[in-house]
Amino acid sequence: MGKTDRRYCVRPTVRFLDDKLIKKIITEARDVLKKLGVEIHSDEVVSMLQEHGAHVDKKHVFLNEEIIDKALKTAASSFRLYDVLGNETHHFIDDQVYFTPGSAALNILDHKTNRIRKPSTRDYIRYAKLVSRLQHIASQSTAFIPADVHERISDSYRLFLSLLYCEKPVVTGAFTMEAFTIMKNLQVAVRGTEKALAEKPLTIFSCCPTSPLKWSDVTVQNVIDCSDFNIPVEFVSMPLSGFMAPVTIIGTLVQHTAETLSGIVISQLRKPGTPMLYGGSPAAFDVRYETTPMGAIETQMIDCAYNEIGKYLGMPTQAYISLSDAKMLDAQAGFESAMGATLAGLSGINSISGPGMLDFESCQSLEKLVLDNEICGMVLRLVRGAKPKDDFPSVPHFEELLKERHLLISEHTRKFLRDEIYFPGPVVDRANRTRWEAEGASTLSQRAHDEVERLIGEYEESRLPDTIKKELVTLMESEAKEYGMDRLPDRF
Amino acid sequence: MEILDRISEMLQRGDTGKVSALVKESLTENIPAKQVLDGGLIRGMQVIGEQYRLHEIFLPDVLLAAKAMYAGMDILKPSFIKEGMPSLGKVVIGTVQGDLHDIGKNLVGIMLKGAGFEVIDLGNNVAPESFVETARKERASVIGMSALLTTTMPVMAQVVELLKAQRLVGTIKTIIGGAPVTKEYAQEIGADAYSFDSADAVETVKALVKPA
Numbered sequence: 001m002g003k004t005d006r007r008y009c010v011r012p013t014v015r016f017l018d019d020k021l022i023k024k025i026i027t028e029a030r031d032v033l034k035k036l037g038v039e040i041h042s043d044e045v046v047s048m049l050q051e052h053g054a055h056v057d058k059k060h061v062f063l064n065e066e067i068i069d070k071a072l073k074t075a076a077s078s079f080r081l082y083d084v085l086g087n088e089t090h091h092f093i094d095d096q097v098y099f100t101p102g103s104a105a106l107n108i109l110d111h112k113t114n115r116i117r118k119p120s121t122r123d124y125i126r127y128a129k130l131v132s133r134l135q136h137i138a139s140q141s142t143a144f145i146p147a148d149v150h151e152r153i154s155d156s157y158r159l160f161l162s163l164l165y166c167e168k169p170v171v172t173g174a175f176t177m178e179a180f181t182i183m184k185n186l187q188v189a190v191r192g193t194e195k196a197l198a199e200k201p202l203t204i205f206s207c208c209p210t211s212p213l214k215w216s217d218v219t220v221q222n223v224i225d226c227s228d229f230n231i232p233v234e235f236v237s238m239p240l241s242g243f244m245a246p247v248t249i250i251g252t253l254v255q256h257t258a259e260t261l262s263g264i265v266i267s268q269l270r271k272p273g274t275p276m277l278y279g280g281s282p283a284a285f286d287v288r289y290e291t292t293p294m295g296a297i298e299t300q301m302i303d304c305a306y307n308e309i310g311k312y313l314g315m316p317t318q319a320y321i322s323l324s325d326a327k328m329l330d331a332q333a334g335f336e337s338a339m340g341a342t343l344a345g346l347s348g349i350n351s352i353s354g355p356g357m358l359d360f361e362s363c364q365s366l367e368k369l370v371l372d373n374e375i376c377g378m379v380l381r382l383v384r385g386a387k388p389k390d391d392f393p394s395v396p397h398f399e400e401l402l403k404e405r406h407l408l409i410s411e412h413t414r415k416f417l418r419d420e421i422y423f424p425g426p427v428v429d430r431a432n433r434t435r436w437e438a439e440g441a442s443t444l445s446q447r448a449h450d451e452v453e454r455l456i457g458e459y460e461e462s463r464l465p466d467t468i469k470k471e472l473v474t475l476m477e478s479e480a481k482e483y484g485m486d487r488l489p490d491r492f
Numbered sequence: 493m494e495i496l497d498r499i500s501e502m503l504q505r506g507d508t509g510k511v512s513a514l515v516k517e518s519l520t521e522n523i524p525a526k527q528v529l530d531g532g533l534i535r536g537m538q539v540i541g542e543q544y545r546l547h548e549i550f551l552p553d554v555l556l557a558a559k560a561m562y563a564g565m566d567i568l569k570p571s572f573i574k575e576g577m578p579s580l581g582k583v584v585i586g587t588v589q590g591d592l593h594d595i596g597k598n599l600v601g602i603m604l605k606g607a608g609f610e611v612i613d614l615g616n617n618v619a620p621e622s623f624v625e626t627a628r629k630e631r632a633s634v635i636g637m638s639a640l641l642t643t644t645m646p647v648m649a650q651v652v653e654l655l656k657a658q659r660l661v662g663t664i665k666t667i668i669g670g671a672p673v674t675k676e677y678a679q680e681i682g683a684d685a686y687s688f689d690s691a692d693a694v695e696t697v698k699a700l701v702k703p704a
């Protein structure tokens with residue numbers, strides 16, 4: 001007999017660091033913050049930190065132990081997100097995982113031509129409609145930048161379209177300091193009041209420190225603006241191993257920890273309790289091609305490992321991990337995304353960013369999003385693990401099998417079939433060869449495209465009240481006017 | 493000349509100490525500084541550049557070689573006091589206003605310098621006027637601009653417009669790069685060239701400054 005004290009239900013988990021190493025990495029990161037400090041391009045933030053006892057030398061802020069501890073003390077260990085209707089959709093806690101599409105692509109992969117192009121309003125609306133139908137993608141992200149509006153409103157415009165067409169909460173971010181106001185106002189319009197928005201967060205803002213150890217004026221302003229309105233932030237530190245960070249995984253982790261801790265300090269000292277995700281998008285820099293591969297196994301290992309550090313510090317986590325650097329929907333696109341998603345799920349990264357994304361976070365594909373939705377479905381199944389479901393005693397089940405010669409219609413099967421086995425949609429080919437041939441011998445790319453069209457065809461309008469939708473349009477139109485656009489592109 | 497071959501070879505190995513020593517030695521042997529520069533340092537860097545382009549070596553190898561080259565150039569500098577350090581040309585480079593992504597721009601700058609260009613790096617978040625002013629003052633032949641955001645690409649067009657307004661198009665060439673930028677975009681805004689990585693940037697800038 002094996003161990004008898006082992007619990008029945010085991011959540012499958014992968015670990016890269018033990019507590020001792022985690023502690024060491026955090027200690028080293030704190031040391032870096034104390035001795036080398038962070039460069040912060042905001043007088044307001046610098047003086048705030050000074051008031052809290054940080055040593056300051058011009059733009060350099062040296063963070064001591066007390067300040068970091070103070071910030072960590074108020075860092076929430078969990079928080080919730082709510083859709084546009086105010087229903088809870090996410091509870092970032094423990095090892096609970098949720099998927100969200102990769103954000104802010106420059107291009108979209110056109111299915112017909114298999115080439116990239118700049119996305120339009122129409123593409124964005126199709127994307128939002130599609131996400132509303134994807135079961136395993138829990139939130140939207142502002143996934144790409146419609147090129148048919150003025151650049152200065154392109155970040156707020158995608159949030160506007162998302163709020164109009166899809167009910168799911170949104171992972172987003174501002175490109176400039178000014179854009180925050182309209183992006184906040186759109187959210188307030190959905191919730192009714194600033195207070196209601198603070199009580200039921202609708203979006204997460206990505207805020208990036210600049211490796212190494214620097215905060216730009218834009219991104220640090222976004223951090224404190226989010227604090228003021230209780231908008232959750234995800235810190236997206238991007239150390240590039242071997243280039244803008246030490247070449248080793250552990251060295252990169254020290255840098256990532258230091259940069260993320262600095263973000264936590266800024267956010268929490270501005271307003272204690274602001275919801276945060278301990279996030280990132282590091283990469284093992286490819287010194288041959290001068291690129292930042294998101295599909296590299298080392299990139300994924302760094303992601304999973306910093307997630308453990310975030311959890312150790314008592315925070316929910318995020319990572320850019322279920323995506324690929326392939327240029328089209330090919331085998332590389334599948335294996336890199338699936339590998340990342342699987343590791344992320346097993347690690348318990350709470351918000352897993354990436355689905356749909358190709359080409360170093362620069363290209364979104366609706367067809368890939370549909371495929372990735374299946375990967376996400378399988379990972380969500382995977383992390384539920386294997387647990388007994390009326391399996392014991394076993395003898396009656398086998399008596400039934402021997403007697404009936406199958407269990408297809410047994411009560412046990414009927415009770416647990418759908419819970420136990422995940423059945424992917426038509427994108428994943430499970431037909432036998434003859435049937436597959438008879439049904440047109442379709443390729444993955446064709447099936448994915450058909451599925452995109454089917455799901456968009458099934459789209460049901462967002463239940464956000466019309467009055468609010470009108471208000472969103474008014475807000476966006478007046479923002480567009482500021483930049484000389486008399487009218488917004490047609491929405492069809 | 494054997495010593496120049498050895499300089500080139502040591503440079504390719506990224507051996508700063510040996511390159512410095514050999515450059516000193518060749519000067520004491522009265523080899524003209526210009527010859528040491530062209531036949532030793534620049535020649536070695538050309539080999540490195542080509543090997544990198546073909547993925548025979550990796551970025552760190554290039555940077556080590558470049559470091560060795562700078563060390564050699566420092567020793568040669570006093571010999572060029574009068575006529576100034578010869579260079580393939582001056583390039584003003586920067587990431588455009590509103591954009592903080594400077595990693596790619598830095599790499600391009602390093603590689604251009606390694607290839608023998610004089611590089612004036614204006615950093616990130618650079619205003620259009622600043623590109624043009626600096627290029628004019630410094631009599632640069634090329635402006636290199638980087639943009640990584642959809643929102644900041646149009647600043648590149650503003651620089652080209654400024655050059656047009658000041659009748660500097662042709663005198664000062666423009667080259668652009670960055671993830672959202674394409675060859676087509678360069679054509680659209682009237683920039684002279686586009687490049688997709690640092691090795692290609694070196695070749696393209698060389699072609700830009702070649703007298704027609």
Ligand code: B12
Binds near residue numbers: 104208238292585670
């Ligand atoms: C690293 C990175 C960052 C780092 C930058 C650190 C730094 N010091 O530069 C940090 C974390 C700070 C950052 C911040 C942000 N980023 Co960023 N970032 C990236 C990322 C992942 C890689 C860029 C990179 O360094 N690549 C490696 C280098 C070597 O390659 P490269 O830059 O392409 O340069 C090469 C060529 O393009 C060419 N080249 C480049 N410049 C030039 C110039 C000349 C003259 C020539 C000839 C050639 C040339 O040669 C280079 C060498 O090979 C890209 C993704 C991507 N695919 O590009 C996103 C990306 C560019 N970022 C993005 C975003 C949204 C942001 C933020 C707005 C996020 C936020 N909300 O805070 C902020 C920007 C703030 C601002 N105002 O600038 C988006 C852009 C979206 C869009 N549609 O515009 C991208 C595409 C990622 C994404 N999908 O979200 N980012």
